Amino acid sequence: MNLKSYLHQRQNLVNKALNRYLPLPKSVKGPVHEAMRYSVLGEGKRIRPVLALAACEAAGGTVPQAIHAACALEMIHAYSLVHDDLPAMDDDDFRRGKPSCHKKYGEAMGILAGDALMTFAFELLTHSKAKPATQIKVIREIAQAIGTEGMIGGQVADVVFASGSKKVDPKTMDYINRRKTGALLSASVRVGALLGGANAATYRRFARYGENIGLVFQLIDDILDKDGAVRGSSVEAVRKRAERLTDEGITALKPFGKRAEPLRQLARFLVTRGS
């Protein structure tokens, strides 16, 4: 399997589906639909959707079974970036090389476009072709991953510590980052597996893989962040830990043979970023 062409093909599938699902900018709702499309379409590695699709296939499912969820995950990721960029939050003027959503459409539309992307993601999740009981599990997994025990929790800790005078220790930084980024990445894998028809034992294996690569993603980010907690001699130790976690995650996928090859290569790809 060639990872590059696999990624390219899956990203294309996701981009086409996103373009099809996102509402068109017309009538009085035009501005918010335009802001939603601006924030989702275009650049983006689509890591969460690709993980969901790959997990679905590895669990024995097909792309159409997970495409709604894959797109919903990307819309949720986009919503979190749009709100994070707002002046009251990280106050970022640029995102993926272009003006951030609120810079282009105004702050009110930034708030509303973020709200609308999250809302639309949940609506989209009700349109998947899975059994209703599976759909409910998927919705619950995602809501938990992006709530105050997950993504929003990480963001809150970030805001609290940024406003305080205390220096953030590495353990707290780990807490923040694991939730801000790791929770949704791990959920993408679990959700894909559920939609692919995973039973309880299979699900646990995918959950293990997802947990590990979520953590690895963050560890590598810490290494790549020159102002981050990981410097000098600790880089080597962190990289070793990331490699061990990757190996463990890959081992968890053993029973799924060739079908899980994209997930294995994705894990290797994520751990070797920037090295």
Add this chain to the structure above:
Amino acid sequence: MNLKSYLHQRQNLVNKALNRYLPLPKSVKGPVHEAMRYSVLGEGKRIRPVLALAACEAAGGTVPQAIHAACALEMIHAYSLVHDDLPAMDDDDFRRGKPSCHKKYGEAMGILAGDALMTFAFELLTHSKAKPATQIKVIREIAQAIGTEGMIGGQVADVVFASGSKKVDPKTMDYINRRKTGALLSASVRVGALLGGANAATYRRFARYGENIGLVFQLIDDILDKDGAVRGSSVEAVRKRAERLTDEGITALKPFGKRAEPLRQLARFLVTRGS
């Protein structure tokens, strides 16, 4: 039936459930949980939850079948108020007689608490005791009612017209308000009916009632709004229209006899507000 004691009893049930479901303010997530509780608990007529519970019972269900959805509807209503009050939106310093959420907890926490309330509402909807297929219908109804075709759409139109120089005509004002307020009120009734076990024909009757009272709520708001579009001689005409819509809504509930009495009285209560 005494409406006042009925309302009082249902509001108490809802307030207790909200207090039980909302996460406690502890650990690093403390601030956002506190802001969520601050924005939901305390004052509030709980119109949406009461409508959902009353519709559930009128359709033959019981309170426990709709209590999760009832609380989710109130959390969604609270999220919309928290985001509406933000400086970039309506910039309101007070809400229900106390400082608005962002005034008390800061703007970043206002954005995050609103996001978290919506997220938590969707999670709560997956915990109802209904059949998964019904849960999915409920989640879809709510997501649609608060998306760009509903609540957010109304808010967007509001922002667009507020920033323009053109005077807003009554028809546009109607569009905005129907979506900003009416969509979620109507959905509350439909969702309650679904959770109460309504079949397709029953559902249509509740939908008719819900549609009408959503509109009536807005018409009365327009009359009560001294700066609004409804003034002088047109007050009488609008009140007549609201009464006709109320009668139609009540007529739709005819097959449900005594069980629908709370919904009938609620409709009468909503149309006589301020008169």
